[in-house]
Amino acid sequence: MVQPELVDVVVLGLGVGGEEVAGRLTEAGLAVVGVERDLVGGECPYWGCIPSKMMIRAANALAEARRVDGLGGTVQVTPDWAPVARRIRAEATDNWDDQVAVQRFIDKGGRFVRGSGRIDGPGRVRVGDQIFQARHGIVLGTGTRPSVPPVDGLTETPYWTNRAAVEVEELPASLLVLGGGAIGLELAQVFARFGVRVTVVEALDRVLAVEEPESSEAAAAALRADGVEIHTGVKAARVEHDAAGFTLRGTEGEEFTAERLLVVTGRRAHLEELGLDTVGVDTSGRYLPVDDRLHVTDRIWAVGDVTGEGAFTHIAMYQASIVVADVLDQHRRAAGGADPSGTASVVGGAVGAASSLAATGSSGSAGSVPRADYRALPRVTFTDPEIGAVGLTEQQARERGINVQVGFTRLPSSTRGWIHRTDEVGFIKLVADADQGVLIGATSVGPAGGEVLSGLVVAVHAAVPLTQLRHMIYAYPTFHRAISEALRDLS
Ligand SMILES: Cc1cc2nc3c(=O)[nH]c(=O)nc-3n(C[C@H](O)[C@H](O)[C@H](O)COP(=O)(O)OP(=O)(O)OC[C@H]3O[C@@H](n4cnc5c(N)ncnc54)[C@H](O)[C@@H]3O)c2cc1C
Numbered sequence: 001m002v003q004p005e006l007v008d009v010v011v012l013g014l015g016v017g018g019e020e021v022a023g024r025l026t027e028a029g030l031a032v033v034g035v036e037r038d039l040v041g042g043e044c045p046y047w048g049c050i051p052s053k054m055m056i057r058a059a060n061a062l063a064e065a066r067r068v069d070g071l072g073g074t075v076q077v078t079p080d081w082a083p084v085a086r087r088i089r090a091e092a093t094d095n096w097d098d099q100v101a102v103q104r105f106i107d108k109g110g111r112f113v114r115g116s117g118r119i120d121g122p123g124r125v126r127v128g129d130q131i132f133q134a135r136h137g138i139v140l141g142t143g144t145r146p147s148v149p150p151v152d153g154l155t156e157t158p159y160w161t162n163r164a165a166v167e168v169e170e171l172p173a174s175l176l177v178l179g180g181g182a183i184g185l186e187l188a189q190v191f192a193r194f195g196v197r198v199t200v201v202e203a204l205d206r207v208l209a210v211e212e213p214e215s216s217e218a219a220a221a222a223l224r225a226d227g228v229e230i231h232t233g234v235k236a237a238r239v240e241h242d243a244a245g246f247t248l249r250g251t252e253g254e255e256f257t258a259e260r261l262l263v264v265t266g267r268r269a270h271l272e273e274l275g276l277d278t279v280g281v282d283t284s285g286r287y288l289p290v291d292d293r294l295h296v297t298d299r300i301w302a303v304g305d306v307t308g309e310g311a312f313t314h315i316a317m318y319q320a321s322i323v324v325a326d327v328l329d330q331h332r333r334a335a336g337g338a339d340p341s342g343t344a345s346v347v348g349g350a351v352g353a354a355s356s357l358a359a360t361g362s363s364g365s366a367g368s369v370p371r372a373d374y375r376a377l378p379r380v381t382f383t384d385p386e387i388g389a390v391g392l393t394e395q396q397a398r399e400r401g402i403n404v405q406v407g408f409t410r411l412p413s414s415t416r417g418w419i420h421r422t423d424e425v426g427f428i429k430l431v432a433d434a435d436q437g438v439l440i441g442a443t444s445v446g447p448a449g450g451e452v453l454s455g456l457v458v459a460v461h462a463a464v465p466l467t468q469l470r471h472m473i474y475a476y477p478t479f480h481r482a483i484s485e486a487l488r489d490l491s
Pocket of ligand 1 (some may be wrong): 304
């Protein structure tokens with residue numbers, strides 16, 4: 001019988017959220033074991049945000065060069081994927097090697113264990129034949145994996161997920177993208193700009209269906225301008241693959257063919273793998289429900305995509321800060337009585353860290369541990385134009401029975417939009433609660449839509465009164481000045 005090793009905290013899954021929690025708790029002096037079965041850092045640096053944004057940066061440079069005609073001369077553009085593939089290997093992923101990240105955690109004093117971990121009763125985690133008993137608790141940051149729809153024949157084919165799309169060294173001549181959400185659209189536009197014949201197939205009646213309908217139209221128009229074919233309302237029924245490539249058939253007899261098929265139809269948390277049944281947690285849901293301090297149950301926290309609160313790196317990092325504050329608060333309270341770890345030096349460091357947080361008011365006693373609040377959750381789809389959004393859409397606000405007011409302005413009618421020659425698709429849309437006199441949602445679409453969004457995030461987050469927003473000074477001629485026009489339209 002293996003003797004459990006006593007530690008303070010076990011973090012299962014060192015993706016964006018888990019790595020942050022494990023690193024910060026270690027720095028605070030706790031004895032932390034971090035368990036990762038794949039690469040420390042998770043999806044974002046190796047197959048998600050970072051390499052995909054490198055691809056987008058390159059594709060946008062091509063598109064921008066193609067815009068020189070008529071503005072300042074002529075440019076001949078010859079796309080070449082090789083520098084993109086090289087940069088992803090050399091700068092983003094170290095050729096999918098996480099040694100630097102592992103060493104960073106070890107240098108902080110963390111104990112790193114490579115392997116698949118599983119809860120094995122209260123406070124206990126098993127990784128292979130190692131068992132750890134966590135005094136303070138377990139943090140789950142186990143993320144999600146691509147969810148593949150139950151389409152006949154699909155699983156027997158060599159379809160791509162985001163991982164293969166990021167790792168590709170030679171582009172196919174044609175690509176079918178199953179799924180018209182943010183990731184599908186971003187990748188579709190990239191590959192189209194590099195000369196791939198791209199077709200997007202989406203089951204719902206519009207792409208980017210979680211955002212405003214105007215955003216869906218903008219995204220579809222921009223991709224079509226890049227030569228992407230978009231088919232909405234198509235339910236995939238069957239996929240076949242042979243030497244010539246893929247054939248996707250829809251339930252209404254539609255047929256699409258391409259050399260490659262990329263499946264980006266959402267992601268799924270694999271809760272059944274985590275041993276949560278041994279601590280009485282129900283795993284029948286799609287995600288792991290958490291309270292506003294990210295507790296799953298007593299002494300188990302969860303962060304990131306596995307919580308289902310929004311599949312974004314900034315959500316994982318935000319939640320990680322709350323978990324760190326909560327664990328340190330619990331640690332300080334335990335240390336206030338008996339020494340919970342039995343190692344005074346370890347406790348001393350952590351108590352010091354927790355106490356200084358309390359003194360600055362950013363954490364401290366349970367009452368002041370920050371609570372998660374997703375009202376002003378920002379989301380950016382990094383197509384060109386960028387589609388930034390925060391808070392509620394107009395429809396979501398109406399469904400909640402809010403007295404909604406909408407303000408809208410098109411970017412080309414702003415001075416900066418006109419100078420820039422933005423495509424017709426850019427706009428600002430504001431959703432206000434007329435009774436409260438504040439913004440509860442906003443969308444910003446344009447060449448810098450994600451950046452323009454920041455002012456709107458502040459407005460929603462801090463519930464800045466509309467009267468104050470109207471009396472602000474907006475620099476001329478910026479893209480964000482269009483917000484003042486949309487505010488005028490509100491009234
Ligand atoms: C193509 C793409 C583009 C994206 N672009 C953006 C973007 O621009 N902006 C943005 O904010 N977000 C973006 N995202 C989303 C972002 O990558 C995720 O929100 C983020 O990675 C979530 O972090 P996480 O820590 O929850 O999970 P993950 O990053 O998925 O990490 C979870 C880790 O847990 C490990 N693990 C799981 N189970 C176990 C176990 N039992 N034992 C040990 N280890 C385990 C996994 O191996 C993994 O490394 C993108 C995602 C994709 C796919």
